[in-house]
Amino acid sequence: MKTIKLTKMQGLGNDFVIVDYSEYEKTNLSMAELAVKLCDRNFGIGADGMIIPNLTPKNADIGWHFYNSDGTTAQMCGNGIRCFAKYVKEKKLVHTNKFSVETLAGIIVPEILDDGRVKVNMSKPILESKLIPFNGENNLNYNLQVDDKTFKVNAISMGNPHCVIFNENDSDLLELAKTYGSKIEKHPLFPKKTNVEFIKVKSRNEMDLRVFERGCGITLACGTGACASVVAAILNNLTENKVKVNLLGGALIIEWQGSLANPNYDIYMTGPAEYSFFAEYIL
Numbered sequence: 481m482k483t484i485k486l487t488k489m490q491g492l493g494n495d496f497v498i499v500d501y502s503e504y505e506k507t508n509l510s511m512a513e514l515a516v517k518l519c520d521r522n523f524g525i526g527a528d529g530m531i532i533p534n535l536t537p538k539n540a541d542i543g544w545h546f547y548n549s550d551g552t553t554a555q556m557c558g559n560g561i562r563c564f565a566k567y568v569k570e571k572k573l574v575h576t577n578k579f580s581v582e583t584l585a586g587i588i589v590p591e592i593l594d595d596g597r598v599k600v601n602m603s604k605p606i607l608e609s610k611l612i613p614f615n616g617e618n619n620l621n622y623n624l625q626v627d628d629k630t631f632k633v634n635a636i637s638m639g640n641p642h643c644v645i646f647n648e649n650d651s652d653l654l655e656l657a658k659t660y661g662s663k664i665e666k667h668p669l670f671p672k673k674t675n676v677e678f679i680k681v682k683s684r685n686e687m688d689l690r691v692f693e694r695g696c697g698i699t700l701a702c703g704t705g706a707c708a709s710v711v712a713a714i715l716n717n718l719t720e721n722k723v724k725v726n727l728l729g730g731a732l733i734i735e736w737q738g739s740l741a742n743p744n745y746d747i748y749m750t751g752p753a754e755y756s757f758f759a760e761y762i763l
Contacts, residue, residue, distance in 0.1 A: 482506060482763045486518070488525060488756035489567060491559030493700030493729025495756065497527045498567050504532050507763060515547035518761065525761060528696050529557060531564050533573060534582065541574050543582035548695030556585035556639035558703015558732075562598035562753040565590035585639020599750040602704070605711045605736075606637035607743055613641065615669045620715060626663050633664075634712035638747075640694070641674040642708035646681065646718065653678040653690035654698070654728075661692025677705045681713060686724045700729030707747050710734040715743075 484503040489496050497518045507514055515530040517523075527549060534543030544564055546554050561581065568574050569592055578591040589601040606612060609619045614635035616622040621632045624643075634644040643664055647653060656678045664676045676692040689709055691702040706725040713719040714736060722735045730752065738745035 483760045484763065485758070485760055486525065487567060487758050488527065489563035489753060490729075490756055491562045491701065491703070491751060491753045492727055492732070494557075494559035494702065495527045496529050496531050496560050496563050497525050498531045498533075498564070500571075501532055501535065511545055511547055512551035512553075515549065516551040519549035525759070528693070528699050529554070529560055531560055531567075533564070533568055535573065537582035540580035540582035540587050542568055542579065546583070548693075550695045552695045553584065554640055554695065556583055556588065556602075556704050558600065558602065558638075558705070558707060558749050559701050559751070559753075560703075561588055561590055561600055562703065562749075562751060565592060565598050565600070566753040583639065593750070596752070597750055598753050599748060600703075602638060602707050602747045602749050604744060604746055605708065605738070606639070609635065612637040613671050615671060620712070622669075624664070624667065624669060626660050626667070629660070631660075631664070633669075634716070635670075635674070636708040636711055638704040638707050640704055641670055641672060642677060642705055643670065643674045644677045644679060644705075644709050644712040646679045646713070646716070653680055653688060657690045657692045657698055661698065665692060665694055675702060675705050675708075677702070677709045679709050679713070681718045682726075684718075684720045685722065686726065687713060687719065688726045690728065701727040701732070703732060703749050703751065706732045706734050707736075707749055711736055711738070711743075711747065714738065715740050 532545040537543030619635040732751040
């Protein structure tokens with residue numbers, strides 16, 4: 481009987497299985513195959529994604545391999561990076577509270593705060609359509625037709641593509657995400673698919689967000705989605721530069737000093753990361 485040790489963590493209910501590389505090597509599976517197996521909520525552990533630390537990054541203190549529950553890779557994951565940061569610090573894979581992580585979205589810098597929360601420099605948002613990538617003529621308030629509805633979409637990348645939609649009426653955000661999320665995710669305007677966020681702005685400093693994540697479906701939280709949504713809100717003059725984002729699993733604090741005239745600022749995300757359990761899994 482072959483077993484591997486693993487750790488389950490969650491950030492605002494967005495949950496992840498973390499497997500050390502030495503444990504992964506025991507499986508004789510590809511990382512994508514292992515992700516699908518472990519993330520299955522009926523026959524596996526159950527998670528939105530799988531993370532394997534990369535101890536030999538080229539240009540950072542540490543790196544990671546990140547996989548969605550369907551076995552696809554993702555350039556970044558905001559809730560995942562907070563969990564990863566806490567994990568590698570407590571496993572002594574890094575030795576300072578602030579360190580650099582090599583991801584497919586570039587170098588990301590998390591910091592473990594004294595209160596246990598994790599603050600992450602998520603780098604700069606990407607607003608150029610071809611780099612998001614987005615096939616529309618412009619990336620802000622672009623009319624996108626899905627079935628019987630036309631949405632004004634804001635396409636932004638945080639290393640991974642996002643489609644941010646501000647709800648202009650009292651429609652239920654979660655129902656919108658369930659009904660239209662998968663259709664927008666695969667829309668031809670997004671050649672690499674997209675995460676989809678439905679937003680209700682409550683004040684200049686607070687918003688509600690419901691998300692359909694690319695490769696996952698409805699999740700309780702999405703850190704990069706929260707970042708992209710605040711950027712879109714600021715660019716549309718809907719909020720100030722520091723916003724509380726309420727997700728199904730809890731709240732994140734997002735800060736961005738950029739503007740439409742000068743978007744060249746890093747965005748910061750602060751939120752929790754918690755252990756769920758440690759386990760041995762029978763392959």
